[in-house]
Amino acid sequence: MGTPLLVQNAGEVSLSGTWTLVSLMASDQDPRRALAALGQVQGWNLLGVERLDSAAAVLLWRTWGRRWPERLEISPTLRATLERVADLPPEPPAVRDYRDSLVGRVGRLTLSILRNMLGLVELYGRLVLDLFFLCRHPRDIPWKEFSANLYKAGAQALPVSALVGFLIGITISYLSALQLKTYGADLFIVNILGISIIRELGPVLVAVLVAGRSGSAMTAQIGVMRVTEEIDALSTLGVSRTIRVVLPKVAALTVAMPLLVVWSSASALLGGALAAFWQLDFSFNYFFSMLPKAVPIANLWIGLAKGAVFGFLIALLACQFGLHVRPNTESLSMRTTASVVTAITLVIIVDAVFAIFTRNLGMPS
Amino acid sequence: MQMPVIDMQGIWSQYREVVIHKDLSFQVQPGEVVSLVGGSGSGKTTLLREILGLLRPTRGSVRLFGTDLHDPDPIRQRDIRRRLGMLFQQGALFSALSVYDNIAFPLRELRFLDEDWIRELVLLKLAMVELEPKHAALMPAELSGGMIKRVALARALALEPELLLLDEPTAGLDPVRSQNFVQLIKELQRAIGFTVVLVTHDIDTIYGLGSDVAVLAEQRILIQGSLDQVVALDHPVIHQFFENHRNRSAA
Numbered sequence: 001m002g003t004p005l006l007v008q009n010a011g012e013v014s015l016s017g018t019w020t021l022v023s024l025m026a027s028d029q030d031p032r033r034a035l036a037a038l039g040q041v042q043g044w045n046l047l048g049v050e051r052l053d054s055a056a057a058v059l060l061w062r063t064w065g066r067r068w069p070e071r072l073e074i075s076p077t078l079r080a081t082l083e084r085v086a087d088l089p090p091e092p093p094a095v096r097d098y099r100d101s102l103v104g105r106v107g108r109l110t111l112s113i114l115r116n117m118l119g120l121v122e123l124y125g126r127l128v129l130d131l132f133f134l135c136r137h138p139r140d141i142p143w144k145e146f147s148a149n150l151y152k153a154g155a156q157a158l159p160v161s162a163l164v165g166f167l168i169g170i171t172i173s174y175l176s177a178l179q180l181k182t183y184g185a186d187l188f189i190v191n192i193l194g195i196s197i198i199r200e201l202g203p204v205l206v207a208v209l210v211a212g213r214s215g216s217a218m219t220a221q222i223g224v225m226r227v228t229e230e231i232d233a234l235s236t237l238g239v240s241r242t243i244r245v246v247l248p249k250v251a252a253l254t255v256a257m258p259l260l261v262v263w264s265s266a267s268a269l270l271g272g273a274l275a276a277f278w279q280l281d282f283s284f285n286y287f288f289s290m291l292p293k294a295v296p297i298a299n300l301w302i303g304l305a306k307g308a309v310f311g312f313l314i315a316l317l318a319c320q321f322g323l324h325v326r327p328n329t330e331s332l333s334m335r336t337t338a339s340v341v342t343a344i345t346l347v348i349i350v351d352a353v354f355a356i357f358t359r360n361l362g363m364p365s
Numbered sequence: 366m367q368m369p370v371i372d373m374q375g376i377w378s379q380y381r382e383v384v385i386h387k388d389l390s391f392q393v394q395p396g397e398v399v400s401l402v403g404g405s406g407s408g409k410t411t412l413l414r415e416i417l418g419l420l421r422p423t424r425g426s427v428r429l430f431g432t433d434l435h436d437p438d439p440i441r442q443r444d445i446r447r448r449l450g451m452l453f454q455q456g457a458l459f460s461a462l463s464v465y466d467n468i469a470f471p472l473r474e475l476r477f478l479d480e481d482w483i484r485e486l487v488l489l490k491l492a493m494v495e496l497e498p499k500h501a502a503l504m505p506a507e508l509s510g511g512m513i514k515r516v517a518l519a520r521a522l523a524l525e526p527e528l529l530l531l532d533e534p535t536a537g538l539d540p541v542r543s544q545n546f547v548q549l550i551k552e553l554q555r556a557i558g559f560t561v562v563l564v565t566h567d568i569d570t571i572y573g574l575g576s577d578v579a580v581l582a583e584q585r586i587l588i589q590g591s592l593d594q595v596v597a598l599d600h601p602v603i604h605q606f607f608e609n610h611r612n613r614s615a616a
């Protein structure tokens with residue numbers, strides 16, 4: 001690899017060797033500084049230059065003050081390279097500003113929230129219309145996609161939801177038992193665990209888990225389909241994207257969530273019973289025969305209903321966020337994050353609403 | 366004898382059981398421009414990926430500039446990669462960056478050039494691929510198919526690397542732009558003497574470049590030589606590929 005050489009001789013500067021980005025970077029004495037340090041120059045001789053790339057040409061052009069020097073000896077090939085620099089349009093390239101002012105950000109955020117709410121309503125309406133359509137054309141019901149989603153979002157979530165439920169059950173039971181023992185109110189462990197897990201913890205826990213697991217996956221999948229124009233290809237083939245893509249996901253999660261809630265609550269109760277056995281010497285038999293008396297059956301229905309509503313919301317949000325991904329990686333990651341965060345927040349809000357409207361139901365008299 | 370820029374010997378590649386290359390050898394000397402031709406699915410892109418080190422052949426050795434590509438030292442790896450430029454078949458632009466930042470990316474990675482210098486170089490590359498300064502702010506998703514190709518070419522040219530690999534650079538360009546592309550490569554080649562390997566299905570490009578041709582068929586390099594030498598070979602693949610070319614010269 002050659003090096004850039006510069007010789008000043010009585011007002012004439014001769015360049016020779018290799019003038020390329022690589023050789024400039026590798027050169028020991030910085031040619032940039034040498035060029036800048038030149039004083040009065042009468043003429044330039046570039047005949048000895050073997051190679052001249054654009055980066056070096058730009059450097060020379062800048063040294064010359066953006067015009068041709070009066071005396072210049074140069075081969076036609078190198079002149080062509082320099083001419084390309086000389087012929088550049090004077091206007092600077094348009095620059096994209098990635099930043100955003102505070103006002104702009106707040107405004108855009110508000111608008112995007114409104115747009116998303118509108119989009120949700122629109123998507124919901126679309127799904128209802130699709131349901132009517134499917135009632136009349138049952139052959140178009142996407143059974144395969146439905147069962148695939150049921151498997152992915154439901155069956156494959158069984159191990160992790162059982163594990164999480166079990167551990168939470170043990171923890172709550174253990175901590176409650178410590179407190180109850182000091183008051184001698186051991187018996188109430190069944191009430192505390194039963195109501196809190198079946199009615200509240202089970203559904204919310206599973207919702208958070210599913211939002212992180214399936215919600216993000218759905219948004220990412222639909223988002224990538226948008227980025228790679230697969231969604232457009234589907235529409236072109238006359239396949240409704242809501243029927244084929246959105247509906248199976250929403251339906252599957254609405255069905256799978258209540259089942260997961262029961263499963264996870266059951267394993268939490270098992271964990272709770274185990275801890276009660278260790279701490280309070282409750283036999284399993286006693287624990288589970290007390291359970292129906294301490295926890296009215298309405299709590300189970302509330303838990304199931306919550307599961308279905310949460311599942312519906314998570315899937316609907318995930319699809320809505322996925323369908324509006326803009327075709328770049330940044331938007332994809334932002335939307336996936338937003339989908340999970342919004343889903344969890346919304347689940348907690350809806351849970352509070354549930355608590356208010358069901359306050360008279362399922363409490364032991 | 367100079368050291369070849371690309372030296373591939375006894376390359377076997379396969380995707381699972383499917384063998385793509387079988388005992389393939391391929392050499393390119395410094396300053397050569399080689400057009401790699403072959404049917405669709407014959408493994409041209411795969412070959413380029415192996416030259417880049419993105420893919421490791423099952424057997425055989427790949428040497429670039431006389432050094433083994435799979436050097437364990439990350440600094441040496443980076444230095445070799447900086448001497449290469451690649452235009453991917455699908456563009457592979459960074460979708461989260463604007464056109465300007467896509468082209469400036471390799472320049473900034475050097476940590477050597479100041480922003481003014483970079484800006485002028487980006488302008489220059491844009492002009493080389495016939496894009497206007499106002500296009501610099503667009504995002505890749507806002508570009509047409511041919512524009513994506515040209516921005517990707519500008520990014521591949523950003524460092525004016527010693528070895529340029531181009532995967533179908535003229536696919537999706539209009540004929541005039543294809544001609545200008547050929548002109549550009551020839552001019553750059555004269556000025557900096559880089560080595561170019563380009564995959565193409567476009568006879569006019571090969572003809573315009575006046576370059577050597579390597580034919581990939583039967584899972585190996587069937588022949589590598591000047592256009593006349595290649596056309597003279599009696600082989601069905603070559604008949605098929607250069608048929609139109611012959612008809613036209615006959616007419």
Ligand SMILES: Nc1ncnc2c1ncn2[C@@H]1O[C@H](COP(=O)(O)OP(=O)(O)OP(=O)(O)O)[C@@H](O)[C@H]1O
Nearest residue numbers: 380381385403404405406407408409410411412454
């Ligand atoms: N990631 C992969 N996994 C499995 N097979 C692959 C993969 N990539 C390519 N192939 C197979 O390898 C073969 C060669 O592919 P390659 O992309 O190299 O073809 P090509 O010569 O570039 O074709 P084209 O001119 O259409 O671009 C094809 O048959 C393709 O199916």
Ligand SMILES: [Mg+2]
Nearest residue numbers: 409410454532
């Ligand atoms: Mg290819």
